[in-house]
Amino acid sequence: MNTLYLVATPIGNLEDLSPRAERILRESTLIAAEDTRVTGNLLAHFNISTPQTSYFEHNKASKLDKVLAALSEGNIALVSDAGTPGINDPGYELVRAALSAGHEVSPIPGASAPIAALVASGLPTDSFLYLGYLPRKGKERREKLAEVESQPYTLIFLESPHRVLKALDDIEKVLGNRKIAVARELTKMYEEFFRGDVSAAREYFEINAPRGEFTLVVAAKKPDNAKWTEASLNSAIETGIAAGESPSALAKRLAKESGWARRDVYNLISLIK
Secondary structure, eight states: OOOEEEOOOOOGGGSSOHHHHHHHHHHHHEEEEEEHHHHHHHHHHEEEEOEEOOOOOOTTTHHHHHHHHHTTTTTTEEEEESSSSSSSTHHHHHHHHHTTOOOOOEEEEEOOOHHHHTTTSOOOOOSSSEEEOOOOHHHHHHHHHTTTTTOOSSSEEOOOOOTTTHHHHHHHHEEEEEEEEEEESSSSSOOOEEEEEHHHHHHHHHHHOSSEEEEEEEEOOTTHHHHHOOOHHHHHHHHHHHHOHHHHHHHHHHHHHHSOHHHHHHHHHHHHH
């Protein structure tokens, strides 16, 4: 049996194509591409002459058997227009069919816009939820956001330039004014990150017309009983002392608000006072 290679391609900067990915594209008997014109430009840049066939959302039903038949004759490389195939394209269906037919499936890692935006966002990366493109229609978009409003994970969405302002508006309405990183034109000449809260991001892109493809990384919902950091507690203590609150009353109030034990709050008050 042969191997279906899932080859990650650059999301902008052509230098991000790995030497291994270039070799696999060159050595495969066929490349199944989301758009043969887009991939053709990439192949021409690297002087790769491997034949292509199109495989995308709207022809997957008619092309799946043909691609599988070609896979029985030799190794095939699956690519998307940009990034890692199988994410936001029908690649997973081809993967499933290839595995069912007894073929090997091997990933050739590389660029991925959601991961690139996440790791540079400044938001927690230990657990996240990737949701692809938000729905086009406002009602459906708000319903999708409502489904994940209470999730304790960093949220990642893709968005187009002509809908990003509407998306930011709905994110603020449904999820609240959370921290957000808005990544634009990743790895390209005009790469840009906006980091702040959602309302500030909306105001920024109202002034600076959105251009290019966007990835939105949104902070998780904070637990209602989230414990304050010591720095936050110390700041509140200093404010209470300046306002003339007694140590006892201040310790009682801040213990209730901060999630800290009253005794520990009182000890901090004694140290600061």
